Amino acid sequence: MNLLNDPFISTTQGKVSLKEILTSSQDYQLQYYFDETQLAMLQLLASLTTVVLKPTIVELKQYITQGVSAEQYDDCLAKVDTKWFEDDSFMQSKALSQSKVFSAPVCNLISGIESSGTVNASGLFSEMKQVENVCSDCIHVLNYNLHMNIKGDCFGSSGATGIRGGGAITTLIAARTLKSTILANTVAVDNFHKFASLSSDAEQSLMWEIPPHGDYFAAQEIGLERGLFALAYHISFQMDDKKISCDVCGRLSTKTVTAFQRTKYTGSYGSTKKGRDAGAGFWLHPYTPRNIKEDGTYAVCARDQHWQSWQELTSYVIGKETNKSSVKPAYIVNQYQEMDITDLTSLLIGGNIASQASIVGRVYDLYSMPATLSKNLIRITKVVEAGLEQKEKLSIAFNKLFGIGYDKNFVGGIKEQAMQRFVANAQQIIQQILLDVDRKEAAQLRRDAVVSLNKEAKQIFAAVQLKYQHDLPLFKALIKGEFVLHKQH
Numbered sequence: 246m247n248l249l250n251d252p253f254i255s256t257t258q259g260k261v262s263l264k265e266i267l268t269s270s271q272d273y274q275l276q277y278y279f280d281e282t283q284l285a286m287l288q289l290l291a292s293l294t295t296v297v298l299k300p301t302i303v304e305l306k307q308y309i310t311q312g313v314s315a316e317q318y319d320d321c322l323a324k325v326d327t328k329w330f331e332d333d334s335f336m337q338s339k340a341l342s343q344s345k346v347f348s349a350p351v352c353n354l355i356s357g358i359e360s361s362g363t364v365n366a367s368g369l370f371s372e373m374k375q376v377e378n379v380c381s382d383c384i385h386v387l388n389y390n391l392h393m394n395i396k397g398d399c400f401g402s403s404g405a406t407g408i409r410g411g412g413a414i415t416t417l418i419a420a421r422t423l424k425s426t427i428l429a430n431t432v433a434v435d436n437f438h439k440f441a442s443l444s445s446d447a448e449q450s451l452m453w454e455i456p457p458h459g460d461y462f463a464a465q466e467i468g469l470e471r472g473l474f475a476l477a478y479h480i481s482f483q484m485d486d487k488k489i490s491c492d493v494c495g496r497l498s499t500k501t502v503t504a505f506q507r508t509k510y511t512g513s514y515g516s517t518k519k520g521r522d523a524g525a526g527f528w529l530h531p532y533t534p535r536n537i538k539e540d541g542t543y544a545v546c547a548r549d550q551h552w553q554s555w556q557e558l559t560s561y562v563i564g565k566e567t568n569k570s571s572v573k574p575a576y577i578v579n580q581y582q583e584m585d586i587t588d589l590t591s592l593l594i595g596g597n598i599a600s601q602a603s604i605v606g607r608v609y610d611l612y613s614m615p616a617t618l619s620k621n622l623i624r625i626t627k628v629v630e631a632g633l634e635q636k637e638k639l640s641i642a643f644n645k646l647f648g649i650g651y652d653k654n655f656v657g658g659i660k661e662q663a664m665q666r667f668v669a670n671a672q673q674i675i676q677q678i679l680l681d682v683d684r685k686e687a688a689q690l691r692r693d694a695v696v697s698l699n700k701e702a703k704q705i706f707a708a709v710q711l712k713y714q715h716d717l718p719l720f721k722a723l724i725k726g727e728f729v730l731h732k733q734h
């Protein structure tokens with residue numbers, strides 16, 4: 246099987262090839278059981294498309310607006326050394342024979358399934374037995390997921406941190422169809438080269454062709470394709486002949502993979518402290534929003550299970566400056582803005598919420614965006630601001646609880662729980678309001694957001710009042726706080 250030629254992509258209409266998706270008029274839907282695999286598949290397909298088309302930004306805009314023909318795909322593919330995308334080669338560099346090899350069941354390639362023996366490792370979402378057999382097609386997206394998305398800490402001391410850092414947030418452009426989504430996340434080579442300040446002799450080969458060596462891997466020496474598929478481990482897995490139904494895509498297969506072997510790379514990327522200290526620099530992965538601080542650049546991660554992506558939406562589309570740091574949108578968002586394409590799009594925010602070795606939450610949220618992603622962004626800002634203001638008001642309303650002489654932890658817990666509920670419920674409300682982002686002006690969107698979110702805040706506050714109506718000091722403090730939520734907005 247070859248990833249650039251053969252039908253390895255699971256869709257609701259069966260398995261299809263990358264060429265079929267990109268060049269036919271049919272709109273396919275991906276079919277994978279885990280949204281994490283779905284997200285990894287979008288990253289993988291857009292990265293593979295970058296390898297095939299290698300577009301300039303001008304060409305990419307044409308592909309997005311006019312489509313890619315089968316001839317164009319074939320002409321581009323003829324210039325690619327496809328042997329590195331064969332299934333016995335793709336993203337599998339070979340370890341030296343004396344290296345220590347760790348073996349693990351294949352379920353460890355889905356994060357959230359318990360995968361490490363370390364004390365603070367826990368799997369939250371899935372039972373290990375849910376993923377025992379993986380077909381010979383899906384193993385590649387799981388392998389990709391391991392290198393790009395799974396936090397190394399989940400594997401204890403044998404884990405490695407990849408080029409993107411541990412548990413980075415991914416943002417992608419989600420367009421109307423799968424084809425346009427893949428193209429919208431394809432990287433324009435000329436533009437990226439400037440953006441990432443790669444050195445002119447940056448290594449272009451893939452890491453399973455020429456593995457990196459040294460104690461650290463300097464970012465500016467890693468060419469685009471090398472970085473898009475950068476490895477953190479030497480990997481191998483066996484395909485056994487056995488009739489199975491694949492636990493990742495649901496399709497029948499005559500081959501199964503049940504385990505994989507890994508040996509971590511000894512050098513470090515600039516995504517780790519070790520690499521940073523050695524001056525490796527952070528490779529600007531096109532799907533990663535980043536946080537620039539005085540001491541270096543970091544991937545944006547979500548580290549609290551009560552975190553909801555709406556709170557950071559503005560910084561992922563426009564950016565955010567504070568005294569201590571500045572958050573920049575992922576390259577892919579800027580690239581789309583630069584092409585100035587007018588079409589309905591959404592922003593997909595995905596990733597794991599990791600705490601040490603545990604995965605404590607998952608994010609997979611879609612937000613409607615203005616039809617031209619470089620205009621009307623104030624509309625998004627206004628909605629998110631309205632949410633943050635109502636959150637702040639709710640917080641102030643609860644602060645009266647701290648003045649009644651009760652145990653701080655007790656009243657703090659009441660407040661914390663209510664705030665978490667607000668942040669969680671606001672997620673849906675904001676996604677809902679943004680569905681109108683293209684039809685309504687900023688002021689109207691803001692009013693809608695204020696009304697809905699204020700109502701939500703009041704309801705949450707009222708529920709706490711009801712619960713403590715017989716505790717007079719508490720109840721009185723809540724009455725005092727309530728007015729904050731009723732003040733004119």
Ligand SMILES: [Zn+2]
Pocket residue numbers: 255379380381382383384491492493494495496
């Ligand atoms: Zn499968």
